[in-house]
Structure formats: structure tokens, C-alpha cells
Amino acid sequence: MVAIEVPEVNYTEYSNRQLVAVPLAVLVLALAIIGGWYLVTGAPANLGLEFTGGVELRIADDGDDVEQQIETAFDRQPDSVRSIPADDVYVVTFRAADEDPGGLADDLSTQADEAGLSTNAIDQVSPSFAADTARTAIFGVALAFLGMSVLVFALFRTFVPSIAVVASAFSDLVIPVAVMNLLGIQMTLGTIAALLMIIGYSVDSDILLNNSVLRRTGEFYESVNRAMRTGVTMTLTSMAAMIVMAVVAALFGVDLLRNIGIILSVGLCADLMNTYLLNVSLLRWYKFEGVKR
Amino acid sequence: MLEPIKNNWRILLLVVVVIGATVALFAPQFGPQTAPGEDSSEAQQGMTNLQYGLDLAGGTRVRAPLLGYTATEVDFDGDRPDDVARAVADELDGASARDVGAVAEENAVEVTDASVSESEFRAAMDASGYAYDDVRPGVTQETRDVAQSVIEGKINEAGLSGGSVQQVQSITGEYFILVEVPGEDRSDVIELLEERGTVQIDIAYPTENGTAIQEEVLIQDHFEDIGTAAQSEQGTGAYVPVTVRNTAPEGEQSPAHGFQQAVADRGFDSAYNSNQDRCDYGENPDDVSKPCLLLTVDGEVVNSFGMDPDLANSMASGSWATDGGFRLTTTEFSEAQRISINLRAGALPAELDISGQGTSRSISAAQGENYKNYSLVTGLLAVFAVAGMVFLRYREPAVALPMIVTALAEVYALLGIAALLSYPLELAVIAGFIAVVGTGVDDLVIIADEVMSEGEVNSKKVFDSRFRRAFWVIGAAAATTIIAMSPLMVLSLGDLSGFAIFTILGVLIGVLITRPAYGDILRRLLTIR
Numbered sequence: 074m075v076a077i078e079v080p081e082v083n084y085t086e087y088s089n090r091q092l093v094a095v096p097l098a099v100l101v102l103a104l105a106i107i108g109g110w111y112l113v114t115g116a117p118a119n120l121g122l123e124f125t126g127g128v129e130l131r132i133a134d135d136g137d138d139v140e141q142q143i144e145t146a147f148d149r150q151p152d153s154v155r156s157i158p159a160d161d162v163y164v165v166t167f168r169a170a171d172e173d174p175g176g177l178a179d180d181l182s183t184q185a186d187e188a189g190l191s192t193n194a195i196d197q198v199s200p201s202f203a204a205d206t207a208r209t210a211i212f213g214v215a216l217a218f219l220g221m222s223v224l225v226f227a228l229f230r231t232f233v234p235s236i237a238v239v240a241s242a243f244s245d246l247v248i249p250v251a252v253m254n255l256l257g258i259q260m261t262l263g264t265i266a267a268l269l270m271i272i273g274y275s276v277d278s279d280i281l282l283n284n285s286v287l288r289r290t291g292e293f294y295e296s297v298n299r300a301m302r303t304g305v306t307m308t309l310t311s312m313a314a315m316i317v318m319a320v321v322a323a324l325f326g327v328d329l330l331r332n333i334g335i336i337l338s339v340g341l342c343a344d345l346m347n348t349y350l351l352n353v354s355l356l357r358w359y360k361f362e363g364v365k366r
Numbered sequence: 367m368l369e370p371i372k373n374n375w376r377i378l379l380l381v382v383v384v385i386g387a388t389v390a391l392f393a394p395q396f397g398p399q400t401a402p403g404e405d406s407s408e409a410q411q412g413m414t415n416l417q418y419g420l421d422l423a424g425g426t427r428v429r430a431p432l433l434g435y436t437a438t439e440v441d442f443d444g445d446r447p448d449d450v451a452r453a454v455a456d457e458l459d460g461a462s463a464r465d466v467g468a469v470a471e472e473n474a475v476e477v478t479d480a481s482v483s484e485s486e487f488r489a490a491m492d493a494s495g496y497a498y499d500d501v502r503p504g505v506t507q508e509t510r511d512v513a514q515s516v517i518e519g520k521i522n523e524a525g526l527s528g529g530s531v532q533q534v535q536s537i538t539g540e541y542f543i544l545v546e547v548p549g550e551d552r553s554d555v556i557e558l559l560e561e562r563g564t565v566q567i568d569i570a571y572p573t574e575n576g577t578a579i580q581e582e583v584l585i586q587d588h589f590e591d592i593g594t595a596a597q598s599e600q601g602t603g604a605y606v607p608v609t610v611r612n613t614a615p616e617g618e619q620s621p622a623h624g625f626q627q628a629v630a631d632r633g634f635d636s637a638y639n640s641n642q643d644r645c646d647y648g649e650n651p652d653d654v655s656k657p658c659l660l661l662t663v664d665g666e667v668v669n670s671f672g673m674d675p676d677l678a679n680s681m682a683s684g685s686w687a688t689d690g691g692f693r694l695t696t697t698e699f700s701e702a703q704r705i706s707i708n709l710r711a712g713a714l715p716a717e718l719d720i721s722g723q724g725t726s727r728s729i730s731a732a733q734g735e736n737y738k739n740y741s742l743v744t745g746l747l748a749v750f751a752v753a754g755m756v757f758l759r760y761r762e763p764a765v766a767l768p769m770i771v772t773a774l775a776e777v778y779a780l781l782g783i784a785a786l787l788s789y790p791l792e793l794a795v796i797a798g799f800i801a802v803v804g805t806g807v808d809d810l811v812i813i814a815d816e817v818m819s820e821g822e823v824n825s826k827k828v829f830d831s832r833f834r835r836a837f838w839v840i841g842a843a844a845a846t847t848i849i850a851m852s853p854l855m856v857l858s859l860g861d862l863s864g865f866a867i868f869t870i871l872g873v874l875i876g877v878l879i880t881r882p883a884y885g886d887i888l889r890r891l892l893t894i895r
Contacts, residue, residue, distance in 0.1 A: 131733060162733075179721060182552065193733040195552050197726045202429070202536075206859065209537040213853040220849040228842050266794070266862050269854060270801055270869070273847030277808055280842045289835070303815040307808040310755040314804045317751040318744055318797075325740035329793045329861075330800075337804075 081298050084353065092354035096347050100244045103251035110254050118250055121259035124207045126200030127152070127168040128178045130185060131193040134161045139190065146188035147181060157326030162193055164326065210265045217269050218242070221276060228280070234287055237355035238279040241347035245275040248343035249336045256335075263329040267336035274311060274337065275344040278304035279352055286356050293360050297353055304348065312341045374890075380883035383875070384775055387782025391415055416781065419790030421861070422738040424731035425548035426555040430724030431540060432505045432513055432716040434478040435487045439499030442470060450475060450496060457490035458482060467509065467715075474506045478716035504541055509715045517545060519711030520558055526550055534858050543718060552728035559718050561664050563708030565589075567625075567694075570647050570670065571632045571657040577647075579660070583628045584610060588621035592709045595702035603695050604702035606709065610690040622687040632657040634673045635682035645672035661694055663705065669696045741796040748800050749774065752807050764891045765814050772884040773806045779875050780868055794861035795868050802872030805847060809840045809876060810884050817888055829889045837881075844877045 084092070111117045122129050132139060134156070143154055143165055155164045167181060178197035185192050198206075221242065226235045246268055253264065278300075285300035286293060319334025371378065391414045420427050442450055447468035454475055455466040465479035475498070477487050488501050505513075514531050521529035529547040536542065547555050567584035570577050593607035614620035619627070637643065637656040645658035647670035661669045673681075680686040696702045720726065729737075752773070756766045777799050784791060816836035817829060847869065854866035 178552075178726060179556070192730075194729040195726070196728075197724070199723045199725055201723050202725045205536045205538060205540075209857050209859055212537060213857045213859065216853040217850040220852070221846050224842075224846055224849050262859055262862055263794075263797070265859070266797065266854065266865050269850050269866075272850035273843075273869075274805065274808075276846045276850075277805075277839075277843040280846070281812065281839050284839050284842070288838075299815075299819060303812055306755075306759050306815070307811045310752050310759075310807050310811065311804040313751040313755045314748040314800060314807075318748045318800055321744040321747050322740070325736075325744070327737060327740050327744065327793060330741065330744055330797055333797050333801075 082301070082349070084294060084297065084357070089354040089358050092350050096241075096244060096351040099343075099346065100247060103244075103248045106251040106254055107247065118254055118260040119257065120207070121261035121264075122166060122196065122198055122203075123262050124203050124210070124260060125168055126198050126203035127166060128181055128198075129167075129194075129196040130165045130181060131195075132163045132165060132185060133191045133193050134163055135191070139163055142188055142190055146190060147184050149181075162326065206262070210262070214246075214265065214268055217272050218246070221272050225276065225280075229283060229287065231287070231359075233355060233359040234283045237352045237359075238276060238283060240355075241279055241344070241352050242272055242276055244347045244351065245271050245340050245344045249339040252339045253336065258332065258335060261328070261332055263332035264336050267333040267340070270333070270337055271340035271344075275340060275347075278308055278344060278348045281307075282348060282352055283356065286360065293357065297356075301349060305345065308341050308345055312338055315341065374886060376879075376882040376886040380772070380775060380879055383779050383782075383879055387779045387785075390782040390786040414781075415785040417785075417788050417790045418734070418738065419792040419795075419861075419864075420546060420548065420727065420729055420734070421793040422734050422741070422791055423548050424729045424734035425546065426550050426552050426726065426728040427544070427546045428555060428559060428718075428720055428724060428726045429534070429542050429544045430559075430718045430720045430726075431503075431542050432478075432510060432714075433480045433719045434476050434503075434505040434509070434716045435482070435484050435501050436474050436476040436504055436506055437487070437491050437498040437501050438474055440468070440473050440475050440491075441497040442468070442473070443496060450494075453494045453496070454490050457493040458486065467506070469506045469508045472506050472508065476505050476509060478505060478509065480717045480719075505716050510541055510543070512715045513543060513718075516563075516712045516714050517543065517559065520563070520707055521545070521547060523707040523710045524558055526555075526558075536858055549731060551730065552726060555728075556720055556726070558707070560720055561704075561708075562714040562717055563704075563711070564664050564713040565694075565705055565708050566662050568660040568662060568667075569628060569632050569657060570651070570654055570660055572654050576653045577651060580628060580632070583659075584621065584625050586709065586713055587611075588625070589709055592706060595699060595706045597699055598695070603697055604699040605693040605695040606702050606706045608692050608694060608709065610687075610692055612687055612690050620687065622690040626681045626684065626687045629673070629678070629681045630684075634678040635675075638673050638675050638678050640675060643672060643675075645670050661696065661705070663708065668701060668705070671695050737793060741793060745796060745800055745803075749777075749803055752803055756807065756811075759811075760814070765818070765888065768884060768887045768891070769807060769810045769814065772810060772880045772887070773803050776802060776806050776872060776876055776880045779879070780872050783871060784868070789864070789867075792861050792864050794865040798865040798868035798872065801865075801869050802876070805843075805869075805873060806876050806880065809843065809881050812836050812839055812843075813881065813885055814888065817885075817892065826889065829892070833885045833889070836885075840877060840881060844873045847873050 107117045132143065140154065140163065143151065143163060149167060151165045152168045153166045157164060178195055182192055182195055222239045225238045229235045249268070249271065253260065281304050282297065282300040285296045289296055315334045315337040319331050319338060322330035322334060447470045451466045451468040452463055455461055455463040458466065458477065461477060461479045461482055466475070466477050468475045475491065484501060491498055491501065510533055514533060517531045521531070526547045529545065532544045534542050534544050545555070545559060565586050566582050569580045569583050571580065588611055589608045590611045591609040595604055595606050597604050610622040610625055612620045612622040634657055643656065645656060647654050647658040647660065656672060658670045658672060660667050677686065694705060696705065753770045756769050760766045780799060780802065813833065813836045817832045851866040851869050854862045855870065
């Protein structure tokens with residue numbers, strides 16, 4: 074049977090600068106992608122229906138060329154048509170029209186009925202509500218992040234180790250958003266939940282590391298390796314659950330679960346890098362140089 | 367005798383929680399509340415007491431604001447609210463006095479006629495001379511409460527069981543009405559909510575210049591004893607039997623007498639002498655030959671009809687009012703049903719703006735069933751993935767097996783809580799369960815690693831000190847998760863509050879019950895050899 078052994082990393086071979094370089098480069102790249110997205114599209118990410126407004130229909134695929142029927146059934150061009158074979162449905166999305174947002178869902182559902190398509194689900198989001206949701210979501214993420222930061226500072230009561238946790242949590246949030254943009258995944262309420270979850274999850278391994286180094290006796294590298302053995306196992310188990318959830322939910326077309334799965338998988342990956350490169354090097358600097366000052 | 371209990375109380379607590387969850391899930395006493403006319407086996411969905419929400423059972427959810435404008439901090443100047451409302455209504459063209467309301471407790475004046483714009487309302491407020499602070503979109507708290515109970519009434523009258531109505535506030539302070547009706551498709555629910563349901567009777571009568579209309583001969587308030595819709599004995603029509611109220615405050619005419627008077631004045635008795643005489647409003651509405659009663663809903667004429675000669679005579683002679691029995695006839699049975707619902711539940715005090723600023727979600731029952739199965743499969747596979755990783759890492763069943771069992775016990779306890787609270791399961795809640803398995807196992811890994819580090823565990827003391835150390839990390843991690851999730855619990859972000867609530871509950875159950883129990887199990891397995 075294959076066993077998972079967490080490898081011991083020999084940190085002494087690398088300087089702090091070298092260790093920090095990788096996560097910082099990735100963070101800067103991620104920020105650049107998000108910034109670029111903002112400049113080009115006017116939004117930091119691909120906003121989904123819940124943040125733009127519009128109508129989404131799930132149309133049953135009863136076999137006879139539904140895709141073709143969808144092309145002709147509606148008097149507006151759908152913004153996207155996705156097929157979900159495992160659930161035998163097509164998901165058709167219409168963005169809210171600027172000129173006349175009212176009555177879109179009614180019109181579309183009537184048109185679908187007239188074309189003989191059977192609709193399994195209809196989601197309608199008004200643009201004004203969508204703008205409201207976007208503000209609420211940003212507010213929620215900011216509040217959660219702030220709360221987490223305050224709590225971390227209260228727990229460790231020293232600046233460098235605390236800021237190390239907060240910095241890697243920030244990077245854990247930013248990297249998945251950039252990856253989402255690159256993979257073409259839309260920002261939905263599910264992804265917001267996942268981002269908040271990352272704040273909760275990713276801080277676990279950072280706290281474990283800080284606790285092991287600061288509050289436990291023992292040599293620095295020994296402490297790091299001990300925390301790493303546990304932390305990597307934790308992150309990998311969570312990641313396994315999330316990857317399975319993402320794959321299975323994607324097959325079945327359960328978007329909410331799929332999005333949460335993908336974002337958390339990416340976020341946990343980013344967390345591995347940030348905890349064991351960024352956080353470790355900041356802690357080492359603090360332990361060997363920072364304290365003496 | 368007490369010693370084993372004292373030593374193992376953490377494990378016992380977990381066992382008690384699991385038993386409690388089982389009771390909550392399966393005992394019929396904890397079954398879902400039944401709607402009127404529904405027996406308990408119908409209310410129960412599947413073999414457990416779990417309730418499934420919109421995503422998993424199918425149904426429709428609509429969230430929309432009530433249309434209108436409210437002037438805040440109005441100085442009533444000692445005037446009666448009715449007078450204030452009338453003064454403002456007088457300044458508004460085309461708005462009826464019923465569409466303007468003044469609420470003394472809130473110092474607010476509102477207009478609920480959707481055709482009145484904000485600037486028109488401001489102008490009317492200025493012209494009325496009452497000082498006010500500002501005008502905001504939306505209606506007063508009082509109107510929202512009335513609207514909520516009217517919608518509840520409509521849903522019940524329409525026989526849609528299990529529907530719920532709430533008021534929610536967005537981050538910008540706007541209020542929305544949130545309606546959820548399980549098992550119904552979108553069009554039925556929207557049809558029910560979209561119309562305000564103001565029912566009234568007008569009289570159309572012939573004059574030299576064509577048809578004239580006497581409006582509001584009977585309005586909603588005038589009806590009592592509203593019957594259920596029934597099919598006409600003859601012909602294709604249907605009707606709603608009602609009684610017109612024959613009571614009135616001192617010195618005023620009762621509605622029944624008022625109606626009788628109006629019918630007599632318009633000459634129904636001379637126009638309708640036999641059953642062959644018919645109202646011809648339907649054919650030439652602009653030039654009727656006989657007086658007609660017009661049944662209007664939300665300002666639109668739904669049906670027009672004449673009068674039975676006997677009834678017309680009894681009205682003309684003045685004997686009808688004491689009894690006051692009357693039939694509101696319609697051409698379609700479904701129309702009669704809608705009118706009956708509207709009369710019983712009352713009219714919405716303001717229009718729900720569903721198509722404009724509304725948000726709706728509708729899922730068919732079949733799709734819900736699919737989601738239910740898919741999320742079950744997804745959850746199970748996620749648990750297997752976690753179990754697989756744990757076995758690969760520890761390769762020791764004594765450590766790994768209790769880990770998986772405790773993680774599952776945590777989810778089971780959460781399901782028990784969901785059943786106990788009758789909290790409807792949604793996809794988001796399922797995602798919360800999976801997240802709980804993830805964090806739960808994380809913490810168990812911390813405990814296992816900490817306890818087994820630095821050599822053999824050979825005494826309870828060594829174990830306890832290591833366990834406590836592990837617990838500091840777990841507590842800190844749990845606290846961050848709770849803090850990170852708590853904004854979602856209160857912000858109005860759709861389903862996500864369910865996700866947050868169950869993640870937080872899961873973390874709490876984990877820290878307080880399952881993780882200490884896992885510690886005890888591990889201790890027994892490691893120290894007693």
C-alpha cells in the first residue's frame with residue numbers, strides 16, 4: 074500500500090529572501106491578473122448571474138436536438154448555453170438587458186414553453202438586486218477578513234507572526250480569484266462562501282505552525298517540521314474532499330457545490346505554498362533576527 | 367460504579383448526542399408540522415424527519431420590494447393621520463385616497479400607487495404643507511406587515527401548503543418581501559403575488575352620450591361571509607357567493623343599503639324583466655343599452671353581468687339589504703377561485719415589483735429530486751476521499767477508523783439538529799456539511815499527531831498534557847472559522863446563511879463534543895495495551 078509521507082524540507086539551504094520570492098511573485102502575478110481584469114472588463118472577476126442580474130433556465134434535454142431548438146426558441150441571443158449530460162439538461166443564461174430589465178423571466182419562460190421545451194428551473198435576478206448582492210458580498214468578505222485578523226493578533230500578540238498569518242490568508246484569497254478568472258469560472262454566491270471558508274481553513278495550518286514555533290519548546294527547524302507533518306496532512310485531506318466534491322458536482326451540474334470545491338482546492342494549494350514558504354520565512358526572520366532587535 | 371462514567375464521559379456525551387440525533391431524525395413526535403388538511407405522512411418527506419428546501423424538493427422563491435414612496439419624519443402638526451393622507455392625496459393627480467397612507471407611529475406618509483413618481487410625490491408633499499425630512503423608496507413598516515399577512519393569507523387560501531413569507535432587509539436598508547412556496551412552479555406563485563387583488567363592483571349605465579360608469583359601488587371592505595368559488599348550476603360560468611355588510615357606524619348608510627340604492631337608482635328593475643334580458647357590456651362597452659354590474663380586479667373589468675329580475679325587484683323594493691346575499695359571477699371557474707382568494711386574504715396594500723426589481727428562483731420537483739441524489743453521492747464520495755487520505759497517512763486502523771467514525775458522527779448530529787429545528791436542507795447546507803467533514807478531520811489529525819508525537823503514550827498524564835496542547839490549536843482554528851463565517855449568517859445573501867449556520871454549528875459540535883470524545887477514544891486505544 075502506498076503511504077503518504079510528508080517530506081522534510083531542508084530550509085537551511087535557502088535564504089529568507091529566496092523563500093519569500095516565490096509566494097510574493099505568485100501574489101503579485103495574481104494581483105496583476107485581477108487588476109488587469111478590472112481594467113479590461115470593469116470588474117475584478119467574471120461576475121455570475123447573481124452579481125450582474127439576468128435569467129438562467131435549466132431546460133430538460135429530452136433527446137431530440139434541444140440545442141438547436143434553444144438557438145431558435147428565444148428572441149434574444151443567450152449569453153451562454155451549457156450542456157450537463159449527467160443531468161440531461163442545458164443551462165441557458167441571459168444577461169439582464171439594460172434597456173428593459175422587467176418581465177424577462179416571464180417572456181423567456183413563455184418562449185420556452187411555446188417552443189416545446191420543458192423548463193426544470195428558472196432563476197431570475199434583477200440588476201438592482203444583483204448590485205446590492207455584490208456590495209453585500211464584498212462587505213461580508215472584508216468583515217470576515219478583518220475579524221480573522223483581529224483574532225489572530227489577539228491570539229499571538231506579537232506583530233510579525235500575526236502579520237505572517239494575515240498576509241498568507243490574504244494571498245490565499247487573492248490567488249483563487251485570479252485562477253478563477255483564468256479558468257473562466259464565474260464569481261457566484263457559492264464562490265463567496267468558498268472564499269470565506271478559505272479564511273477559516275487556511276488559517277488553521279498557519280496557526281498550527283506559529284503555535285509549534287512560538288509556544289512550544291524545541292529547535293526552530295524541528296518545530297517547523299513537526300507542524301508541517303500535521304499541517305500538510307490536514308491540507309491534503311481537506312483538498313481530497315474538495316477535489317472530489319468539485320469533480321462529482323461538475324459531472325452532475327450542481328454549480329454551487331462545484332464552485333465551492335474548485336475554489337477551496339485552489340485556495341488550499343495556495344495555502345500550502347504560503348504557509349510553508351512565506352509564513353516559515355517570516356517566522357525564521359522573526360526568530361533569528363527580529364527578536365534581537 | 368461511577369468511575370467508568372467519570373473517565374469516559376466525553377465518549378458517553380457523544381453517544382448521547384448521536385442517540386438524540388437519531389430520535390430527532392426518526393421519532394414521529396419530531397416530525398414536520400402539518401399544514402391544515404394534510405396528514406403527518408404527507409408532510410414527511412422520505413423516511414426521516416428532515417425537511418428539504420427549495421433546491422432539493424422543488425418550488426419557487428420570490429424576493430421583491432413593495433412599490434411606493436415614503437416621506438419620513440413628517441410633522442403631522444396635530445392633524446389626524448386620515449386628514450394628512452387626504453390632504454396629500456388631493457395634491458396627487460389620479461391617485462385615489464386609498465393609495466396614500468399616513469402612519470402616526472412612524473411619522474410617515476406613503477404613496478402606494480405605482481404610477482406616482484418620486485418627484486410627483488415630493489411635489490405633493492411640498493404642496494400639502496406638511497414638513498418632512500426626506501422621501502425614500504419603499505413603504506412603511508405598517509404596510510409591510512399588512513402585506514406580509516395578506517400574502518400569507520393568499521398562499522393559505524390558494525391551498526399552497528408549507529409556504530412562508532418573510533421581510534428581509536438588504537445592506538442598503540431596503541426592505542424586501544421574501545416568499546417561498548415549496549412544490550409550486552413559478553407561474554402559479556407569480557400570478558398569485560403579482561396582482562394586488564383589489565376587487566370592486568362598478569355600475570355601467572346608459573346615458574345619451576354612451577356608457578357612464580359609477581365606480582366603487584361595492585369595494586372589498588363591504589363584503590363579509592365570502593364563500594368558496596362554485597360552478598354555476600346552469601351554463602359555463604362560475605361564481606363566488608358573498609354577503610354585503612349591512613352594518614355601519616351611526617349616521618352612515620350601510621354598504622348593503624348603499625348598493626341597493628345605487629342599483630335601484632340606475633333602474634335595474636325596469637331593465638331586467640325576464641331571463642332573456644342580458645347585459646350587453648361585453649359586446650359594446652361604450653354604448654350599453656341596459657345598466658350592468660362590472661366586476662373589476664385591479665382596475666380591470668373581469669366580468670360584466672346583468673341582474674336576475676327577482677333580485678332587481680327586491681332591491682328596488684328595499685327588502686334585499688337585510689339579507690344582503692349576492693353572487694359575484696365570472697366566466698371562468700379559475701377566475702372565481704382567484705377572486706375568492708383575493709377577497710378572503712384581502713388586497714395587497716402595495717404592489718410587489720416582481721418583474722422589475724424582483725428576484726425569483728424556481729426548481730421543478732424532478733430537478734429537486736436529482737439535486738437531492740447528486741448531493742448525497744457528492745457528500746458520500748467526499749467522505750470516502752477523506753477516509754482514503756487518512757488511511758494512507760496513518761496506516762493504523764486504531765487511529766484512522768475512530769477518526770472517520772467521529773467525523774461522521776458530527777455530520778449525523780448536524781442532521782439531527784436540522785431535523786429538530788425543521789431547518790430545510792438546501793444545497794448550501796449540504797456544502798456546509800462537507801465543509802464540516804473537512805474541518806473536523808483536520809482537527810482530528812492535529813489531535814492524533816500531537817498525541818503520538820515524541821514517543822509512546824504510556825500514561826494518562828502524558829496523554830492529557832499533549833491533548834491540551836492540541837486543543838489550543840483546535841480552539842484557535844475553530845474561533846477563526848466561526849468569525850469568518852459569522853458575517854454570512856446575518857447578511858442577506860440568499861442560501862448562504864444556511865451554509866454559514868451549519869458550518870458554525872458543526873465547528874461548535876466538533877470542538878465541544880466530538881473532538882474531546884475522539885481524544886478519549888484515542889487515549890483508551892493508545893494507553894491501555
